[in-house]
Amino acid sequence: MNIDSINNGIVLDHITAGKSMQIYKLLNLDRLDCSVAIIKNVKSSKMGRKDIIKIDEAIDVNLDVLGYLDPDITVNIIRNGVRIQKLKLSPPEELVNVISCKNPRCITTTEPQIPQIFYLSGEDKPVYRCRYCDSERK
Amino acid sequence: MRHLIDINDLSIEEIDRLIAVADDIIADPQKYAEVCHGKKLATLFFEPSTRTRLSFEAAMMELGGNVLGFSSADSSSSAKGESVSDTIRVVSYYADVIAMRHPKEGAPRVASAVSDVPVINAGDGGHNHPTQTLTDLLTIHREKGRLSDMTVGLCGDLMFGRTVHSLISAMSRYENVKFILISPPELRVPDYITQTVLKRRGCEYEVAESLDSSMEKLDILYMTRIQRERFFNEADYLRLKDTYILDTDKMALGKPDLSVMHPLPRVNEIDTAVDADPRAAYFRQAKYGKYIRMALILMLLGKEI
Incomplete structure (x- = not known):
């Protein structure tokens, strides 16, 4: 299955398999006009299966929500097709x-x-x- | 702005200071008779109470201050649907300190966020009742001369009993206090108390079902009422309400210097025949409630004597 890589936006990687829809809803991604890809049950050497969300726009993501739902998620910030930042999460206070x-x-x-x-x-x-x-x- | 919402809002040093002030008030009440002249305490009781409200009001009167307020939600604007925040915003313009009881858990926390004057939680549902805990601590101090090195038995409803949770939280901060938690299995102390308080603070504790077999180990026995209003199911209440009744036979199993406490009101969990036993401290405890509330009002109003 092919999903285009994004140029400017965010990739949420290492989502626990099955949690992507919950994250989609809590981050209000349904309100975005840009392309959003939810990829479920991707094979992962580290996790067995994982979900990925790709957002084709540089939006502000509520990291507290992500840290609460799934602190193992990796947040990749993409600019001009290049990952410029990789954020590790922790449960928010x-x-x-x-x-x-x-x-x-x-x-x-x-x-x-x-x-x-x-x-x-x-x-x-x-x-x-x-x-x-x-x-x-x- | 200083409030008292949870007993953990106070450091051990502050609690010790309050107890010292209460001791001084007991020793020389005249010294404090006019300290709060011109100050007003609002007692906002959205839920009925006898001891707590009257002891707050008596405390303020004995400090020379005045009291205003209401004693049920029906006689306040909450009956018209007013929010806690709006009520408190208004009352904080009329009073210098607020003592508030509310059936909903967390209502005093909401009040403290909007109040211009100190808010004292006088009980929020089954959640917190910090001035009862201060009363309990003063009582233990007066009865034993210390707050450390003792075995405290808590008996009855340990699940919904807010006084029990706060007392465990407060006493667990003192050295070498062991707890014996005596209750039916359905009314045991909630896990979060054992997890976040007892285990984390390294307190020794024992879970028991028999009051008889625990009696001989106790320096303090803290009895509680199994409260009808905390149950959603009447059948559960009726099944559990008479599980523990302290009578003279059980008292005979206790140490000669045991102190029996109860936050009151009691229903039948302490036989009235026990009242004559000098180890019955629960009416003295109610008396100490006024003195510790006097000390607390002084602290929150910034009155140093």
Whole structure:
């Protein structure tokens, strides 16, 4: 399968297989007018299978969203057909209006104008907790 | 702007300072009688309370200040659909400090983000109740003369009991405090407390189901009520509500210098016959609640004595 290489834009590589559609939605890539390619289940020597997203425009990508969803993703910035930057991600310390609290007792469930803020709780694995009620986002 | 939303907002040094001020107030209340003259405390209670609201109000009155507020959501504009943020913005123009109880978890955090005056969390649902924790710490200090080197048993609803979570969080910061967590399996301490507090701070703890077999090990027994309002399912509440009842037989198994605490109100988890036992500290605990709130109000208003 051939997908054209891009000239100016972004390539999200090493996406865990199956997560590309979720990333597509959370990054609002559906709102772009440029070409966006989602390539699923690509063979990978390191990961077995992986997904790739190619965006044919130099947009600002919300790295916090990517770091939350899949910190192993590599973000490649392409200019004039050349990769000029390769970003490694890590789980962000704080997420604002990316995910929402599901605790029915939380104040955010009755007052939707409150920003949804989650913090990275220092536990054995990366866990995000609501800034207001401390519930874990599962 | 300083607020108290979570007990962890205070350092150990600040807690020790509050306890020292409370000790001084107990020793010489007259010295503090006019310290807050001209200051106003707003008690915004969107959920019913007896002890917490009255102790806050008594605390401010004994400091020479005044009190305004409401004691249920029905008598506030929240009944008309006003947001917490809007209520607090307005009240912060009328008062110098706000004590707030709300049934929704995190509401005081929202309030603190918009308030022009200090906000004290006086309980947000099953989440936090830091002034109860300060009360508990003052009580342990008054009863034992220390906050370190002891075994603390927590008994009853350890899952929804906000006072339990805050007390574990606060006491785990002191040296050599061991916890015995006594509850039915359905009401055990949530994993995040064991993960983020007990394990991370290297605290020794034991999970138990029997109160009888734990009694002899305890320096403090902290009883809690199994709260109807925290259950979505009435059948679960009815099945669990009488799991632990502290009576004189169980008290006979405890150490001579045991202190029994309870955040109150109790229903039937402590037999009234236990009240006469000098080891029953729960009414003294309620009294200390006023003094530690006086110390807290002084701190948040920047009043150094």
